[in-house]
């Protein structure tokens with residue numbers, strides 16, 4: 538290897554990703570048949586890249602191995618025909634029907650195997666790959682090479698939905714609720730303005746983008762003390778920015794928090810998760826085992842403190858630090874990183890599984906569909922043609938094509 542392999546996070550998405558297909562919703566909103574036909578066709582074709590290879594312009598054969606499929610949880614649920622997924626998460630703690638499980642990798646959520654257990658001794662870690670999560674083997678596994686001892690690992694959860702639009706976003710909202718309790722001001726709007734000014738100053742000092750113009754109760758879902766805080770934004774970078782700010786802000790105020798208070802614990806948790814993601818973003822594709830252990834340690838430490846925060850909040854009768862199934866998937870991601878670092882000199886950077894730029898590509902393709910014929914058959918063809926034109930321009934601009 539001549540130089541360190543980096544993450545695929547820079548450059549125009551037209552140049553770093555391929556659009557393989559387009560399927561208007563018309564074809565799959567009533568039945569999954571067309572969706573599965575499309576997946577079958579694509580994966581059989583891609584499977585040939587591994588089995589037969591492709592001839593390069595130099596006359597040599599090249600072989601490509603598909604190592605995983607990533608996407609948000611509804612996509613994984615659909616492509617895998619999953620029996621166990623987040624859709625099964627009980628709405629109430631006293632649900633009458635036994636849960637069949639909330640995770641396709643393990644049996645977390647089943648009776649006696651709480652998915653909320655984030656401790657090092659959790660029961661679910663001993664159930665990985667024990668029970669298949671589907672009734673029928675998914676098409677993707679029929680067509681693509683995979684680890685037969687743990688086939689469900691081929692469907693990989695992503696940290697962008699798990700953290701940036703999941704537990705990280707909600708964690709920040711919980712902190713906001715706690716900070717509103719101690720921020721001076723005669724009403725909540727004044728207190729939110731005070732906190733927003735702190736955030737804006739932080740962004741100016743750090744020379745980073747300030748992602749909003751105002752803090753509101755709706756933004757953080759902190760209107761009613763009886764409801765668990767819940768963020769409403771869809772920009773993952775906003776979460777990253779807010780986590781950095783709360784980590785810094787809470788550290789600066791730490792001496793005023795009561796020892797053992799929720800805010801004091803939250804300050805530690807914020808610091809851990811901020812360090813975890815900062816280090817992952819800076820790391821190359823393959824992380825040295827020693828560094829990977831440190832990064833995994835930050836993530837796992839965050840989860841342990843989160844569990845302590847949830848327990849304490851419940852004891853204090855406060856609707857804070859809700860568990861949801863996304864936190865369990867983040868637990869998998871951090872534990873995997875720690876296990877990989879134990880077994881090999883390097884570990885794969887978990888940000889590999891992030892789908893933020895893939896979502897960017899999907900957004901661009903989706904916008905194209907609005908500018909072509911609305912007849913479904915033409916929508917597909919014209920969108921792909923327009924994509925090729927846009928890609929040609931992007932590839933040319935990036936110097937990736939030799940002009941004849």
Ligand SMILES: [Zn+2]
Pocket residue numbers: 640641642643644645661865869
């Ligand atoms: Zn699991």
